[in-house]
Amino acid sequence: MAGNNPTHDDSANRAVPFAQANAATRVMLIASGKGGVGKSSVTTNLAVALAARGRDVAVIDADVWGFSIPRMLGVDQPPTVIDDMLIPPEAHGVRCISMGFFADEDQPVIWRGPMLHKALEQFLTDVAWNEPDYLLVDLPPGTGDVAISLAGFLPTAEMYVVTTPQPVAQTVAQRAAFMADKVNLKVHGVIENMSWFTGDDGTRYELFGSGGGGELAERIGAPLIGSVPLVPALREGGDTGRPVAVDAESEAGAVFAxxxxxxxxxxRPTTRRHRELRIL
Ligand SMILES: Nc1ncnc2c1ncn2[C@@H]1O[C@H](COP(=O)(O)OP(=O)(O)OP(=O)(O)O)[C@@H](O)[C@H]1O
Ligand SMILES: [Mg+2]
Known part of the structure; x- marks a missing residue:
């Protein structure tokens, strides 16, 4: 069936550029043990902060059901097509692709397994990414098919886990470790989000408890790479498409920087990355 469609055929033949041995792009999968902890906000702002350092940064919104990156990043035009490759739109120095460009926001997207796998592959192969320094991938909540497909396509990806500061229930740590195990990727870092709120008097209020990020990091043996405060500007920036990281002097912007x-x-990896050699 696929043979009737030349475009389909073309894409099937293209290799995933990021999976090549010695590919220069660092791929970061942003995951979490549960939903709503701020994965998409962290992905968007970390991408903008990396771009502000002069890096060439791309984002794939792999939350094909609950896509949010275009809105958060403030992308206001869809990709263009040149020679059957998609040219991703850019905002704040970050290029991105999302199912949000191809789906109607009011209609739920229903995926059958093989279609989902194919769509994710096309995000990797049919977009003219041109070897960015970083490719950040915003995963949907949970430990499902998307992570498994992507990890298969991106064997050198680094996984980062976002969590909130309440003391970690054993299950969250187990779930994060289980997920990394299942997709055969290493967790490179933990990011704590909603860590504190600074009142008008400068007092920090730990509304959601404290220590969860550090505890999770310790349990899974990865560093805690940052703690992001709860700031209304972060939510507003996500809704209006002006990420807080654009202002590196702001409370949350400085954390992302x-x-x-x-x-x-x-x-930074110390050796040039290549696929792990395995002795069978
Ligand atoms: N540090 C923060 N300060 C203020 N609001 C935040 C912060 N982090 C996230 N939010 C808000 O919380 C909500 C959930 O965040 P976000 O969508 O980034 O989470 P998510 O983990 O991607 O969710 P999902 O699991 O549904 O994909 C959003 O409205 C976002 O603006
Ligand atoms: Mg999200």
Missing amino acids: EMARVVDVDL
Whole structure:
């Protein structure tokens, strides 16, 4: 059936550029043990902060059901097509692709497994990414098919887990570790979100408890790379398409700038990356 459609055939033959040995792009999968913890907000703002460091940054919104990246990033035009490749739109120095460009926001998208796998592959192969320095991938909540498909396509990806500050229930840590295990990827870092709220008097209120990020990091043996405060501007920026990271002097913007530095400098791979050699 696919043979009747030349475009389909073309894409089937293209290799995933990020999976090539010695591919220069660092791929970061942003995941969480549960929904609504701020994955998409963190993905958007970390991408903008990396771009502000002069890096070439791309984002794939892999939440094909609950896509939110175009709105959060403030992208206002769809991709264009040149020679059957998609040219991703850009905002704040970040290029992105999302199912939001192809689906009607009011209609639920229903995916059958093979279609979902194919759509994710096309996000990787049919977009003219041109080897960015970073490719951030915003995963949907949960530990489902999307993560498994993507990890298969992106064997060198680094996984980052977003969590909230309440003391970690054993299950959240287990779920994050289980997910990384299932997709055969290493967790490179933990990001705590909604860590505190600063009142008008400068007092920090830990509305959702404290220590959860550090505890999760310890349990899964990865560093805590940043703690993001709860700031109304972050939600507003997400709704209006002006990410807080654009203002690196703001309370949350400064945190994202520092987190981008940690990723870019402290966590920079020391050797050129290549596929792991396995002795069978
Ligand atoms: N640090 C923060 N300060 C203020 N609001 C925040 C913060 N982090 C996230 N939010 C808000 O919380 C809501 C959920 O965040 P977001 O959509 O990023 O989470 P998510 O983990 O991607 O959710 P889902 O699991 O549904 O994909 C959004 O309205 C967002 O603006
Ligand atoms: Mg999300």
